[in-house]
Amino acid sequence: MIEINHLSKHFAQHKVVDDLSFSVRPGEVLGFLGPNGAGKSTTMKMLTGFLPPSSGSVRIFGFDIQNQTQKAQRKIGYLPEGAPCYGDMRVGSFLDFIASIRGFRGAEKKRRIRQAAAQLELFDVLGQSIETLSKGFKRRVGLAQAILHDPKVLILDEPTDGLDPNQKHQVRALIQSLSHDKIVIISTHILEEVSALCSRALIIAKGRLLADDTPEGLRARSRYHQAVTLRGAQAVDQVALEDLPGVATVEADDAKGSNLCVLAQPGISIFAAVHGLLAQRGWQVQSLHVEQGRLDEVFRSLTKGELQ
Numbered sequence: 001m002i003e004i005n006h007l008s009k010h011f012a013q014h015k016v017v018d019d020l021s022f023s024v025r026p027g028e029v030l031g032f033l034g035p036n037g038a039g040k041s042t043t044m045k046m047l048t049g050f051l052p053p054s055s056g057s058v059r060i061f062g063f064d065i066q067n068q069t070q071k072a073q074r075k076i077g078y079l080p081e082g083a084p085c086y087g088d089m090r091v092g093s094f095l096d097f098i099a100s101i102r103g104f105r106g107a108e109k110k111r112r113i114r115q116a117a118a119q120l121e122l123f124d125v126l127g128q129s130i131e132t133l134s135k136g137f138k139r140r141v142g143l144a145q146a147i148l149h150d151p152k153v154l155i156l157d158e159p160t161d162g163l164d165p166n167q168k169h170q171v172r173a174l175i176q177s178l179s180h181d182k183i184v185i186i187s188t189h190i191l192e193e194v195s196a197l198c199s200r201a202l203i204i205a206k207g208r209l210l211a212d213d214t215p216e217g218l219r220a221r222s223r224y225h226q227a228v229t230l231r232g233a234q235a236v237d238q239v240a241l242e243d244l245p246g247v248a249t250v251e252a253d254d255a256k257g258s259n260l261c262v263l264a265q266p267g268i269s270i271f272a273a274v275h276g277l278l279a280q281r282g283w284q285v286q287s288l289h290v291e292q293g294r295l296d297e298v299f300r301s302l303t304k305g306e307l308q
């Protein structure tokens with residue numbers, strides 16, 4: 001369990017984290033979302049004990065990160081933003097060094113290094129110096145050092161930033177496979193990552209908590225929740241759609257107007273009415289589907305006016 005209570009941070013007069021309180025339980029994958037400069041990295045640095053808070057507290061499985069720092073940090077694997085590593089070290093030596101300072105010796109140390117290298121597919125680069133690696137491989141080395149001691153808490157600052165689609169997929173699958181008995185907190189700008197990975201998402205802007213919900217809960221706040229999208233709908237009479245009970249409005253999803261989105265009034269399911277009208281009028285459409293809602297639109301509307 002992680003418990004964050006009234007956490008704040010200011011640099012000089014500038015308050016960048018403003019009274020954050022939340023807790024996270026094992027098994028949860030928490031997405032930390034916010035525009036640039038929202039305070040995500042600063043919060044993660046305070047959760048991991050790299051930066052002291054101006055006020056408030058963080059407890060990691062009961063250990064206060066300020067007063068019982070080492071006990072708390074033993075529970076944590078941390079991938080800082082940009083995955084900084086010692087560039088002039090070779091990958092194998094770097095992992096060996098991390099394993100040593102995590103307290104492993106002998107056969108157990110070798111086993112840990114082998115396992116982390118296998119999980120991140122690093123065997124081919126163990127002899128290569130870190131500064132000569134591609135961005136994706138550097139990040140994999142950063143992830144390997146974060147998981148080497150099998151921590152109960154993984155705090156990952158933009159873990160898939162800069163990775164190609166294959167690597168993104170691989171890292172997400174790894175995070176998912178590790179997550180069942182751990183607490184995972186990831187910061188990301190990538191909204192699809194929240195849908196793919198997270199059981200819960202926090203949205204912050206200017207250091208303040210704006211939303212704490214499941215991805216489904218966030219999508220349900222979208223004006224497109226329960227909207228019906230029609231593809232290839234050239235001959236459809238928009239006014240007739242707008243007049244249906246429960247319909248809020250109709251938007252064209254493209255310039256030609258052949259893709260339409262029929263928005264529902266909050267809490268009303270309009271699929272049956274839209275489908276019924278199409279059948280009654282004999283209008284042909286190529287596809288028809290009900291939207292769960294759009295995370296990007298929810299993110300924009302929540303953070304509107306909060307951008308720095």
Ligand SMILES: Nc1ncnc2c1ncn2[C@@H]1O[C@H](COP(=O)(O)OP(=O)(O)OP(=O)(O)O)[C@@H](O)[C@H]1O
Pocket residue numbers: 011016034035036037038039040041042043
């Ligand atoms: N050491 C520091 N001294 C002064 N200001 C800082 C310091 N570290 C961060 N800041 C400021 O705090 C604010 C929050 O930065 P932070 O890196 O936490 O945001 P973020 O949400 O992680 O942004 P991004 O998505 O761009 O990585 C920014 O305005 C940043 O300039």
